[in-house]
Structure formats: structure tokens, C-alpha cells
Amino acid sequence: MAEKLHPSIDKGLPKKSARFKGGTLVCQCVNNPVEVEIAGQVLHNHACGCTKCWKPAGALFSVVAVVPTDNVKVTANKSKLKVVDKKALIQRHACRACGVHMYGPVEREHPFQGLSFIHPERFQESGWAPPGFAAFVSSIIEAGVQPAKKKGIRNRLAKAGLAPYDCLSPGLMDYIAEWTAKKSGALPA
Numbered sequence: 001m002a003e004k005l006h007p008s009i010d011k012g013l014p015k016k017s018a019r020f021k022g023g024t025l026v027c028q029c030v031n032n033p034v035e036v037e038i039a040g041q042v043l044h045n046h047a048c049g050c051t052k053c054w055k056p057a058g059a060l061f062s063v064v065a066v067v068p069t070d071n072v073k074v075t076a077n078k079s080k081l082k083v084v085d086k087k088a089l090i091q092r093h094a095c096r097a098c099g100v101h102m103y104g105p106v107e108r109e110h111p112f113q114g115l116s117f118i119h120p121e122r123f124q125e126s127g128w129a130p131p132g133f134a135a136f137v138s139s140i141i142e143a144g145v146q147p148a149k150k151k152g153i154r155n156r157l158a159k160a161g162l163a164p165y166d167c168l169s170p171g172l173m174d175y176i177a178e179w180t181a182k183k184s185g186a187l188p189a
């Protein structure tokens with residue numbers, strides 16, 4: 001049987017709605033779920049094969065997007081959250097009980113500083129922008145996928161409309177490089 005990429009990919013990408021103005025992310029706990037309010041539409045949504053992003057059970061990829069951290073507000077059961085890895089760039093706040101990553105701000109100096117990574121599938125509402133590309137595809141091998149399967153998985157991603165990359169998309173990689181060049185002085189600020 002074919003591997004599960006992610007429910008939001010396997011059943012066809014969800015549709016963006018111009019009416020979507022944000023919503024509430026809810027973890028998987030049946031009792032006392034963590035709730036996080038997000039204002040506005042998500043940006044740069046993508047599938048991610050890295051070992052650090054939260055994935056639903058059985059999925060090879062996460063679906064993860066960014067929003068300005070100023071637009072993130074924990075509104076219920078904040079005490080259940082803990083930071084998965086305090087040394088990581090993305091400070092992923094996970095529910096201790098169910099494990100879902102609810103938001104991951106980038107706080108240190110970095111091109112993504114001020115943004116938070118979130119998993120839009122946890123929105124109670126529909127209308128969030130679907131993923132637009134697949135990042136860190138080779139990283140699924142780090143999680144135990146046979147390297148020989150990667151070609152087929154890359155083809156399935158491409159067929160689903162998600163160009164597969166082994167880092168972020170070219171646009172985001174260019175953005176990071178330009179920020180770095182301006183910081184070092186290689187390009188004028």
C-alpha cells in the first residue's frame with residue numbers, strides 16, 4: 001500500500017477561501033485541549049519532511065505554515081504547553097498530553113525572526129491557504145524511509161502540485177541568502 005504523505009495531501013489539497021481571516025488551532029486532547037487563536041491568513045504553507053516538525057499519526061510529512069508571532073494568542077490550557085527543544089531555532093510549543101505542536105516562534109536574530117510556525121490542519125475552520133511546495137523531502141530518510149522510495153514519493157508530491165525540494169523553496173532560500181548577504185555586507189543593506 002502507498003505510504004501516507006499527509007491527510008491534507010492524500011485526500012486532495014484543501015481550498016483557500018478569501019473569507020478566511022484566521023481561526024483557532026486546537027490540539028488533539030479530548031479533555032481540556034490547548035487552543036491558540038491566529039489572526040489572519042497563513043503564509044508560506046508547505047509540506048515538510050524534516051524530523052522536527054509535528055506530523056499526524058502515520059504521515060511522512062507535516063504541513064506547516066508561518067504567521068506573524070504578534071498574531072498568535074494562546075487562549076486555553078496554556079499550562080499544558082512545553083518547548084520541545086529550547087536550543088532549536090523554532091521554539092516548538094507542544095501539548096504535553098497529546099504531543100501536537102501548537103506554535104513555534106522564531107525569537108533569535110534570523111530572517112524568520114518574528115514569525116511563528118503553525119500546523120493549519122489543527123484549525124477548527126476551513127479556508128486556510130493550502131501547502132504550495134514540499135520541503136526537506138530527503139529528511140524522511142532520516143526518519144527511516146528507505147532511500148529507494150524517495151523517487152516515487154517525490155513524483156507523488158509533484159503530481160499533487162507540491163514541487164519537492166530538499167531544503168525550502170527557491171524563493172525562501174533566496175530570501176534567506178539575501179538577508180545573510182546584507183548582514184555580512186556582501187550586499188548593501
Ligand SMILES: N[C@@H](CCC(=O)N[C@@H](CSCO)C(=O)NCC(=O)O)C(=O)O
Pocket residue numbers: 048049050051052053064088089090091117135136139140142
Ligand atoms: N535534516 C534535518 C532538517 C531539519 C530542518 O532544518 N528543518 C527546517 C525546516 S522546519 C519547517 O520548514 C528548519 O528550519 N528547522 C529549524 C528548527 O527545527 O528549529 C531533520 O530532518 O531533522
Ligand SMILES: [Zn+2]
Pocket residue numbers: 027028029033034095096097098099100
Ligand atoms: Zn493536547
Ligand SMILES: [Zn+2]
Pocket residue numbers: 048049050051052053062064136
Ligand atoms: Zn520541518
